[in-house]
Structures are given as C-alpha cells and as structure tokens.
Amino acid sequence: MFKILALNPGSTSTKLALFEGERLLAEKTVRYDPSDLAGCATLIDQKPLRLACLEEFLRENGINMAELSAVVGRGGMIRPLEAGTYTVNDKMLADLAAGVSGVHASSLGGIMAEELGRRHGIPAYIVDPVVVDELEPVARVSGLPGISRTSAFHALNTKSVARICAKDLGLRYEDARFVVAHLGGGVTVAAHRYGRVVDVNNGITGEGPFSPERSGGLPLKFVIEMCYSGKYSKQEIIDFASKNGGMKAYLGTHDLAKVEQQISLGDEKAALIVDAMAYQIAKEIGAMAAVLEGRAQAIILTGGLAHSLRFTGAIKQRVEGFAPVYTYPGENEMEALALGALRVLKGEEKAKVYDPAE
Numbered sequence: 001m002f003k004i005l006a007l008n009p010g011s012t013s014t015k016l017a018l019f020e021g022e023r024l025l026a027e028k029t030v031r032y033d034p035s036d037l038a039g040c041a042t043l044i045d046q047k048p049l050r051l052a053c054l055e056e057f058l059r060e061n062g063i064n065m066a067e068l069s070a071v072v073g074r075g076g077m078i079r080p081l082e083a084g085t086y087t088v089n090d091k092m093l094a095d096l097a098a099g100v101s102g103v104h105a106s107s108l109g110g111i112m113a114e115e116l117g118r119r120h121g122i123p124a125y126i127v128d129p130v131v132v133d134e135l136e137p138v139a140r141v142s143g144l145p146g147i148s149r150t151s152a153f154h155a156l157n158t159k160s161v162a163r164i165c166a167k168d169l170g171l172r173y174e175d176a177r178f179v180v181a182h183l184g185g186g187v188t189v190a191a192h193r194y195g196r197v198v199d200v201n202n203g204i205t206g207e208g209p210f211s212p213e214r215s216g217g218l219p220l221k222f223v224i225e226m227c228y229s230g231k232y233s234k235q236e237i238i239d240f241a242s243k244n245g246g247m248k249a250y251l252g253t254h255d256l257a258k259v260e261q262q263i264s265l266g267d268e269k270a271a272l273i274v275d276a277m278a279y280q281i282a283k284e285i286g287a288m289a290a291v292l293e294g295r296a297q298a299i300i301l302t303g304g305l306a307h308s309l310r311f312t313g314a315i316k317q318r319v320e321g322f323a324p325v326y327t328y329p330g331e332n333e334m335e336a337l338a339l340g341a342l343r344v345l346k347g348e349e350k351a352k353v354y355d356p357a358e
Helices: 034-038 044-060 090-098 107-120 155-168 220-227 234-242 246-251 256-264 268-291 309-319 333-345
Strands: 003-009 013-020 023-031 070-074 085-087 124-127 177-183 187-193 196-200 298-303 325-329
Touching (some): 013 044, 013 333, 023 044, 044 107, 070 107, 070 333, 155 196, 155 298, 177 268, 187 268, 298 309
Parallel strands (some): 003 070, 070 124, 298 325
Antiparallel strands (some): 085 124
16 A cells, blocks of 8 residues: 655644555644744745654654655645646746745645655655646636736645545546535635636635635725725735635634624624625635536535535525535545545556746
C-alpha cells in the first residue's frame, strides 16, 4: 500500500496527516502562538518552525520517511493553472516564494513538501490550489474593458467532494454536471462540467453571495461613494470584501453556531441576516445551474457551514427544484491532498508539470 504524508499550512496552524492508501493512520493540527510567527520577517522564515513540528509528528507516530511513497502539500499562491496533481519543480518553488498571486501560508505546503521529498528521495506534489482556473472564455468577460473575471475558489475541497458524489451516484466525475457550493468563512459556488470548473464566483475579489466574513457583490455606486467619502482607508474597503464584511459586519461575529443560538433565543435580526445569506447563496446556485443549461445532475453543499441543518435547509428549499441536493459537510482537505497523490501513484492520472506562461 502507498503511504502518503499530507501537509496543510494555515495562517496560525499546520495540519499533518499520514495515509495508507485511502486510510487515515494519524493526524495532528499544530497551532502556533502569534508571537512565534511575528518573529518571522517573511513567510519563508516560518519554514524551520513548521518543519520542526512536522518532524515531531513523524517521531510521535514512529514514521520512517523511507517507507513513504510521496509527500503532498497544500497548493499555494502560484500562477493560474488547470486542476490536477502537480510535481513541485523549481519554477513552482520560485513562484511560491515570490507570492506571484499573493502571500498566504498555504504556499509553504509545496515548499515544505519539496524539501522533505528531496531529503528522502520521494516525489513531492501539490493538488488543486486555490488558483485553479478552467473558466470558459465567455465567463471571463466582466462588463468593463481592462477588467477580466478570474478564478480563485475552494478548488481542493470542491473537486474532491465532486469526485466523491460522482462515485456515490455511479458516475465518473469527468462525465458529470454538478453545482458545488463551498460554505465557509468565504463562499464559492462552482459549475463543474465534465471534470472542469467552467465558472465560479471569485470570493476573494468580492463576487457572489455574502458570507460569514466577506461582503460579496455590492451595489457598485454606493461602494464608489464609500471609497471617496474620506471615512475609510483603502485597506478598510478591501477588508470589507475579504474578512470584515458579511455576517460579521452585521452581527459582530463570523461564528454561525453562535448566531444560530441567538436565533433560538428570538433574535430576529440574526435570523434575517442568516436567511439573507442562504438566499444569496441559493441565487448563486441558480446562476451556476443556468451555466449548466439547467441540466445539473446534482447540487452539492460542502464546507464548515454545511454542518448546520437550519442553514442548508434554507438553501435546499430554494434550489432543490433544479437538481437533487447532496450535503458533504466539512472541508476534507487532508483526504483530498492524499487522494490526489494516490491517483498519480496508482497510475490513474499523470502528474502535471508546472510550466506557466509568464
């Protein structure tokens, strides 16, 4: 059986997992004190701290690197590419270190995987980073010359659950037509057609429904007025779109469980905001169903918010007329990383080469 080590660095944590085939053998989430990370001038400076935690995980679980078939890291902020499992090469390492598409801790996934792979003579991969871009030409047109729509979404989890759902339905993912909504701190809703995400809202740039932390699409005239009002800095406006908007701006928290507790105690405003968030997500699902010409075979709800029966129920009642709705709660990122590497090791897919156009 193939043994695979998966690494998923986050802003204040690193998730680690060991798999044998599809079976999870061991896992751990290492959390860091913000002061430890504050002492690192750059993202790359965090690598020794995170590698030390990884080596401790290996010792704790008696893992011999010589027994591993591959190490796979969370894909970071590289240049746009097609979905798949990629071998970490020098071009990728350079782009991860430079942050060509932005700076995020996930970029350390590929960097750490490559170092471990090089040390121990095993392949190092990344799988389906957030910059996966398979949009069709018609989906790129924004409405204003000089601005193109771009793809950034929860590719790792949504591609993984789409494959799982296809298998559950007796289909090949490459033959299926799904709408997949990832419901987390950010929300992205993607149209999957025959193994490719042909359209998706870019939650990072402010498209789509509002979420627990993001404002989503807003009436543009009023945003322009905010920008020129003198009341807000450029960074404050950006933060409304990326981390201080949505449910958090209305209710002071991004925690849906806390808000649902408020609703159970009769908080009408909280109920209105949560219902409005579900309403906007349902609208986006309807838009992606239209992208698939109304012939979606399934609508899939996933991500952390999919654990809430109240929230998913509010979405389902509006969209279940488009296609059957299936729920796969959670993010499943570690399993998705391991499965991406496993498909290559088993010969079901070929590892792709990162060689983007400059």
